[in-house]
Amino acid sequence: MSISNAILRSTVYLKRHGLVATIRRVQLAGNRALFADRMAVLYCDLSERGLPQINVPVVLKVKRLRSLTELSAENLKTMTSFWNPKLANRNIRERFEKGASLWLVECQERLAGYGWTLQGRTMAPYYFPLAQDDVHLFDFHVFPLYRGRGINPYLICRILDGLATNCRGRAFIEVAEWNDPQLSSLRKTPFRCLGSARSFTIMGYTLVSWIKNDIVAQINKGTDPADQIFGTATK
Ligand SMILES: CC(C)(COP(=O)(O)OP(=O)(O)OC[C@H]1O[C@@H](n2cnc3c(N)ncnc32)[C@H](O)[C@@H]1OP(=O)(O)O)[C@@H](O)C(=O)NCCC(=O)NCCS
Secondary structure, three states: OOHHHHHHHHHHHHHHHOHHHHHHHHHHHHHHHHHOOOEEEEEEEOOOOOOOOOOOOOOEEEEEEOOHHHOOHHHHHHHHOOOOHHHHHHHHHHHHHOOOEEEEEEEOOEEEEEEEEEEOOOOOOOOOOOOOOOEEEEEEEEOHHHOOOOHHHHHHHHHHHHHHOOOOOEEEEEEEOOOHHHHHHHOOOOOEEEEEEEEEEEOOEEEEEEEOOOHHHHHHOOOOHHHHHHOOOOO
């Protein structure tokens, strides 16, 4: 995130939540940036994925939007009003301009969550270059009222399904290692962990360091064919 964006976000947060909450939020962001900036990078072969059965207690509808004009004013407001409207609007416009698709998941006609995909490239420098047929999944969000019901893994599986009809490459997604809800959610999808990485972009150059830790085993546990046949040893 650029310094100007960070200042803009902090200013809006200050207006909404007051000084004490803002100081706590800035401390948390600082700690995460300095000590918990590792990302687990996950992949899924679009030609080989086996989609798991996700049980969701409600009927959900998934829609793919390819331009801003397809997004209703009400959904745009829902998507932009919960954090920084100015930055959120700018992000949405830039993403559509670069060819990204926005996937909405609706529960009883109301927006429950969303996620983005971009084929062949990423919005920001990535850990490695993507091939033309690869797709990046990013910025997934389920609104608080709908969390914990399997909506995010359901949306991700529907997206993988939709992408696989035209695309035979790999899908990639990354998640901060501190983000337990998203890690848990991704374990319910066909995504498997490639590794753990840190990246820094300086003057247009992106430096990536891959870190050896147990995140790969933690995420992939139970999805290795050997695990499925022989079971995983647990104590
Ligand atoms: C991460 C996120 C997308 C998961 O969506 P979801 O539809 O709730 O996903 P799931 O139903 O699979 O729940 C995932 C985990 O959330 C946690 N959870 C359960 N109920 C919850 C609730 N009411 N509120 C918050 N988190 C809850 C649980 O740890 C759950 O894991 P479990 O099923 O193994 O217990 C959602 O929490 C979210 O939007 N978070 C904020 C944005 C974010 O972090 N996005 C991902 C990075 S781009």
